[in-house]
Amino acid sequence: MKLLTAQQLARADRATLKNQHLTSDELMERVSILVFNKIHERLGGAIVPIKVFCGIGNNGGDGLAIARHMIQHGYQVEVFVTNCSKHRSKDFLYNYDLIKGVTNDWPTLLDCTDDIPEIKSGDIVIDAIFGIGLNKAIEGWMADLVTQINVSKAFIISIDMPSGLFAEKAYSKNAAIIKANHTFTFNNPKLTFFLPQTGNFAGSFEVIDIGLDPEYIQGLEPLATLITPQAAKHIYKPREKFTYKGDYGHVLVMAGSKGKMGAAVLSSTAAINAGAGKVTAYVPASGSDILQSAIVEVMTISDSGQDHLAGFNPNLQDYNLCVGPGIGLEDGVVSAFAKAIKQQSSPIVIDADALNILAQHKELMEFVPASSILTPHDGELKRLLGSWKNDIDRLKKASKFSKKHDVILVLKGSHTITVLGDHLYINDSGNPGMATAGSGDVLTGIIAAFIAQKYEPLMAAVFGVYIHGAAGDVASITYAHEGLRAGIISNFIGPAILQLFRREEPVASQIKEENY
Template identity: 45%
Template sequence: MKIFNADQIRIADNITISRQQISSIELMERAAFRVFRRLRDAFLPVEGTVWVFSGIGNNGGDGLVIARYLSDAGYKVRAVIVNFSKHRSADFLLNYDRLLETGVAIDELHEGSVYPVIEEGDLVVDAIFGIGLNREPPAWVAGLIGHLNAAAVKIIAVDVPSGLFMNGMVPDEHAVIKAQHTYTFELPKLVFLLPDTGKFTRSWSVVGIDQDKDFIAAEVTPFFFTEEEEMVAMLRRRERFSHKGSYGHVLVCGGSYGKIGAPLMCAEAALTAGSGLVSALVPRCGYGVFQTAVPEVMCVPVTGVDHLDEIRPDFDPDVFAIGPGLGTHDDTAKALADLLEHYHGKLVLDADALNILAGDPRLWRFLPENAVLTPHPGEFRRLAGAWGSDRGMMEKAMAMASQKGVVLVLKGAYTMVTNGREVYFNSTGNPGMATGGSGDVLTGVIASLLGQGYTAMEAARLGVYIHGLAADIAVRQTSQWALTATDIIDFLGDAFLHLSALKK
């Protein structure tokens, strides 16, 4: 699913109006009615009043239409006009007149007005500002937003939480609505997917309004939101006349004294994600652990007892997965540098392999094309330097992927995958994944898919999706609080079953 900026959204609206031969007021009616239906089904009825706060632009017009439908459906409604400007849009004015005819109570707020009292049991619908906001709200409107946020009620935002800029800037966090849920029109908004702006809506969903499909298909954007249908199509079937050599040999390189669990989970995840063969190159302190815990993994100990002092096996795996539990000992850093200088195949770097890379930028020139790097924000900061906002983080990730010729998997909520030209945000996963070892599992899944013949971008995107899907299935039984990394491994099979059952 594509993600458009504010200008592209406005163009989509205008083209839709032109090609469907409808008026802007008819498109507004359609959009607001569909939000009303979703709101009614998910959040109504309520004990008290439904307060609809509307600005004086088109987002406010949406609010007025919603207020009218709520009234027609028998709910107790109060419409509040937030007069932050003297200029009212034509569609707002038309819907204002229509609402007057219904007899709904309408309050008008101006600078100096007393804010209405929102009581427990009420519900607030936020339609004050839309996607066009590009400057801080007036102080009295910011005060109103703070007043609404402080009320002990749910706030449902229309399209975007009021006060949120589409370019990602948040000059004053106290002047942004904190929504329980946002119903956004047609396509996701980038600001929902970045931590410093996504926090202003606890959840969100897309409401289709039948924007012109040809325009959406043709319009170019670097930003995408991954959907299940695409992942189902990407998943490859297993061939009947195949063998273990058909599905790749992954070599997991990692572990150090006290950190053998990390490569162990990575290797087990690679096996569970479908690798034909998995080997582990580990220090001698990990040999017994591997032989006992995962008998399917071939264990190759090096001479180092507590850390890896070489990464040059006497066989040629299809994929190297390097980093889980690796440590940053000087011997280990030298071994990694030696491998990178001579290896030109498929590669996934994670954890301390990234920290070694950050400490010796000369190693960048040895990275094979389309190597997959899977940093969390702290590791990425060490690789790329500081940034001022999460949008800046995203832009740094795109620039690094483009300049270095790698695929970056920036882990977090809506994990971001980029090759520098495109950015894909993941749609699976939950906060329970914020637990030690989940990243090691992801490294194993991505390496496994690389070995099975997926491209670097495919392996990264599908791996991130399946990893998150397994966690989503797992928490139905374990809860987000109790989820562990090994739970994610245990439910990888369920994730593959879910996707494969949808293949035609």
């Protein structure tokens, strides 16, 4: 699913009007009926106070049209217009006139000096003040209104965008932004819904297909691509019947140190569970027995170092390498890591302490093979890139780093983002229970296994991230979020792949939808 900019969506609106021979008010009516139907499905005619706050642009026009349908269906609706400017859109005015036909009262005009209407905790607020056309922060009386709505404890539904939130830009400190419980967004989700600093403003969200011209949308270069179950299903490479283990690669997991051998166990186990033909763990001498006891399917090679890696002996032509979980930062480890990457030409997966070594020894980046996959959490990413101003700046810095070093970055988080140059792939699987020690080690092994199975590096990263999150989702049905451990996530890799083919999955944003 494509994520588009506000400009692209505005152009898509215009193309749709032209290609489908529609007027703008006809398109707005289509949108309002679709949104009303979604709300009506949930409320079912319940008698509950509904306050609709409308701006004077097209988002406000949507709000007026939705309010009109709600009034026609017997809902208890009050409509307020933030009448702070003389610049009203044509479609706002059209719907402002229409609503008079279904109510005895005109909508209440708030001239932005009036007292803010009382909003109670039992109310439903529909926020249709500003949409994707907003280009500056909300200020003054309007900011006070946003604050009042947010603190009211009413259930807040935003139309297309929470007012004050930009589609693909960061917001200024202390900006006034509606904090919605649920957002009905039009045609395509917005980038800021998936970023840590801004995603909470949208709450749960649902994408409503408003019928924008599909051919025009198809031709647009996306700001980012959302990886849904349907997308993951198309990436998956089924196995052929007459194959053997050698066809599915040999992963070498270079991991572990005294007290952290679990990291090597988790990465190695995940690589086996994700389908690598063979897996060998390259570990300090003290860790060999631990690996052999913990997972019998994994072979081991003992390093010359007793408690930490101190050298590197394998011929990497025989392996697909992943390196970093639990290795530490000792001088011998740095030397071993440098030796490993200098003799490797095919893409490798680099995680954890190996990323910290790269941050401390930036000269080693020139030896990292092209299309290698780096999987940092934010702390590791800051050591590589330096600090960033906000989530948008973080993505720009990651994109620049990716292009400079010809690598793929997997930015781990609630919605993990895979970065290859200017291309962003946003993951929509996973849950908060996966915020647990060792979860990243499992991801490292999964991605390495897919590279070994001859997935292109970008697809290995994107698919690996999706399956990692999906394994956590499937496991959480049994173990709950609190009961997830990294080893449990690893054991559900197979069921996560099976789930792609058992049934059509609903869009993840609908899975996370709140009931109201």
